[in-house]
Amino acid sequence: MKDIQIKKLISAEKARQKKAINLIASENYVSKDVLEALGSELTNKYAEGYPGKRYYGGNEIVDKIERLAQERALKLFGLSPEEWHVNVQPLSGSPANTAVYTGVVPPGGKIMGMALDQGGHLTHGHKVSATGKFWQQVPYGLDQTTETLNYDQLRETGMKEKPAVIVSGFTAYPRTIDWARMKDVCESAESLMMVDMSHFAGLVAGGAYPSPFPFADIVTTTTHKTLRGPRAALIFSRKDSRELWKKIDKAVFPGLQGGPHVNQIAAVAVALKEAASPAFKKYAAQVVKNAKALAEELHGKGWRLISGGTDTHLILVDTWDDGKKDSRGAGGIPGKEASERLEKRGIIVNKNAIPFDTRPPADPSGIRLGTAAETTRGKKESDFRKIGKEIDRILRAKV
Ligand SMILES: Cc1ncc(COP(=O)(O)O)c(C=O)c1O
Incomplete structure (x- = not known):
């Protein structure tokens, strides 16, 4: 690298990472192959749109990359392309969650999400996040004695508030979630069941945490935490008569994003293959x-x-x-x-x-x-x- 200043800073950060004991729960170390894909010429390409439907020419190879990433994402979590769709373009977890709400919650509609101070993420409707400004959060929390989810309490809140979606999957909750009970909460409230598995996606992929897919309508995840990929995100949605996936695809592009980061999508594909090993x-x-x-x-x-x-x-x-x-x-x-x-x-x-x-x-x-x-x-x-x-x-x- 000719830029000595940046080269030195990258070296310093590499050395810091090597020396430290890293217990940040949302971080991981990617493989050399993931880094290689991230640092490739794919970063030069504009690819607004989706495979087969691009706004720019020259996307024949990019289409193959995006389709491969989609195939690998579905396969990793045991999903059939007839029943599930996956969007691999979200730039990161926060835009992915925002895209879901943009697609399926009317402006000002209700999102029931765990409060930030109880273990939820900002994008589960907190007031300082755009998700709490454009939509209305119905916050929920934990049982004060057990410090775990109280599904009966959740059902009560859900039935009273009737939110458009109920989000589960947290940023600081150390326990498994009973997905069947969460589904029951969502059905009682007549709400979509959205799971943000950002933190534990790698554990689900490796069979070390229960999979939300048999129950959820929509699943979002970052790819850079336990899943050990580059910084990016995925949105899975069930393919049925509600056509949620079409609304979500439109929300990602052209709703919120322009050209996808093709180098990032390729790096996600690499990480997904590694996660299937x-x-x-x-x-x-x-x-x-x-x-x-x-x-x-x-x-x-x-x-x-x-x-x-x-x-x-x-x-x-x-x-x-x-x-x-x-x-x-x-x-x-x-x-x-x-x-x-x-x-x-x-x-x-x-x-x-x-x-x-x-x-x-x-x-x-x-x-x-x-x-x-x-x-x-x-x-x-x-x-x-x-x-x-x-x-x-x-x-x-x-x-
Ligand atoms: C549960 C959850 N969702 C979403 C995000 C947002 O991801 P990003 O930082 O990639 O926007 C995080 C990040 O920590 C998270 O923990």
Whole structure:
């Protein structure tokens, strides 16, 4: 690369990534093949439209790439092209969710989504997101005692509010979701069932988390978290008389986006092929085993975990625990300070609100940990137990 400034900065970031222990739950490390596709000449091409229906010439090869990405996406999740459609053009997760609402929720209509401070994502209708400005969020949360979903409460809210869609699938919820019960909630409320599986898509692909596809009408996912692909997103929708997929395709293009990023679509295709391998199945199982090992270690050291543990790649730790230090000295550290202390020692996490947080969002009560990235680097349960001990030691050290 001739641009020395950028070259140096890329090298520095590469070195940082190599050195750090990365516990950011939404990050991962892609393969060289994914990077190669991302950095290819495909970035030069404009391809507004869809395969066979482009607004520019020269798209014969691009059509093949997009169709291959679609085929691989459906195959990976065991879906037949007669029953499901997939749009592989969303630039990322937030535009994908916005495209779904643009397609199937009338302006000002209701989106029932988990509140941000309970574990939902901004694009599930939060007021600072466009999804909360153009549509109306009906927020829901967790049961305060169990810190898990209360499906009866959800049904009650759904039946009262009758939202156009109910979104499930979260950004900071460590448990599996009972999809059959969620379907029942959606049917009772006469709402579309939308699942945002961004966080656990790789686990679904690898058989380590229940698949929402037998139940959902629409499934969105980012491709760069547990799925270990480039930054992008997919929207799956059921092909039936409601023709949701046609409305969603129109919302992606020309509704919200122009030319798709063809290099990104090719890189997604590469990642989808990798995710279909037996090695990826093992990886997904290991991600969950590692998270359980880390959770056990932290719990054993006296840290309060939201919902008591995890079924996924993700753990939410209440580092503040109402400011009370227990007999072993755990607790009493705000999330911001906890994440800063860990970063100084090379462990990268993010501060995170916990359900029913009493502290402000900028300095919440907890931290979120994830095992997807370090599992890609080959770490096993014993490594994560060591990481747990190190986290405990750093957070308890006198400062
Ligand atoms: C559940 C969920 N949906 C959507 C997104 C948005 O993805 P992006 O950052 O690619 O816009 C995220 C990102 O963290 C997420 O966790």
